Amino acid sequence: MTEQPDLFAVTPPLPDWIAGVDEAGRGPLAGPVFAAAVILDPDRPIAGLADSKKLSARRREILAAQIRERALAWAVAQADVETIDRLNILRATLLAMRQACDALARPPQLILVDGNRLPTGLPCPARAVIGGDALEPAISAASILAKTARDACCLALHAQYPHYAFDQHKGYGTALHLERLVQFGPCPAHRRSFAPVRRLLQDKQA
Template sequence: MNKKESPNHLLPHYYTNLIEAGCDEAGRGCLAGSVYAAAVILPPDYDNPALNDSKKLSEKRRRELRDQIVRDAVAWAVGIVTPEEIDRINILKASFLAMHRALDQLKVRPQAIIVDGNRFTPYQDLPYTTIVKGDGKYQSIAAASILAKTFRDEYMDSIAEEWPFYDWKRNKGYPTRAHREGIQKHGTSPYHRMSYNLLGSTQLEMKFED
């Protein structure tokens, strides 16, 4: 299926005449914390030009849009996979599991799924399509991106109160210099992903985004 992206805003739907859930995750590249994923079903005639990839929006704008999504969506849910589970099954499988857990919680069963990225583990018997940079192309994926990002950021802010050594309120668990220096000085927390290369091979600060 070939669809041309609107020059002004994201396309409302990928599938026609099907109840479609968009899925995306947040926190895959982090050294610490759970990975979050969201699933969102938008109304058939829904079109919100403000929706976009969460990484292209300010924190304030993401929160405003989250309120709109929660209010307007036919159904939405957030799935979580813990650091212990990530270490056990690997982050790729954990990201798909988080999406499945979000889909499990939807109050309306979708008939099709669209997922940000190029890989996905099938969910039940539903047809699905993976879309590279889908959070910048389709509104339901963008909405899922915003929910996953905002709920995960709030979670990281809350555990930063307990573990203030790693600058999580700023880096949200991503591998910044301050985060790695905190690990070097204070050791790891119960929230760190022990299967990751926590100290890295260089002292260069890494860009923190999914």
């Protein structure tokens, strides 16, 4: 006897493709701000995802490689120094976040953004999640990709401008960075709209 199909069977709903979004590099005095978007694969979990700031550089690199290999989709975008100075750092960051979402190979159905602000023009519904990089695995993954991309950029800046020690301070306004800024003046990678850099330029023109 031929088995008849179950007329009462319910087709399971499609899984929700949830993209986590985070940034790296809002606070530094130099270099681009980076944003990443990640859709994790529930069938290929990644152990140890956490806020990138709480991980060692070596652990971030290991996890970043796993994220790129196992995620359903991921993308990294950046807003350069000229864009930051033209728009301001918040708007430039939100722009990079939106570009990362737009670049995902698989369109998400929901976007979770770390923080309390959402970019405009996102391709689907979105929620802001304060402290999301420690709460949502997809946001943790995005924070790791953004941070490792930003760190790689700082190493490239160090190779180009070694006397600023970008490999050590990663562009943040540390005592060492401020000392080198005063000694050598701003380089093309510095954000002119940020107060310590702007003051040096104004003093030079005075």
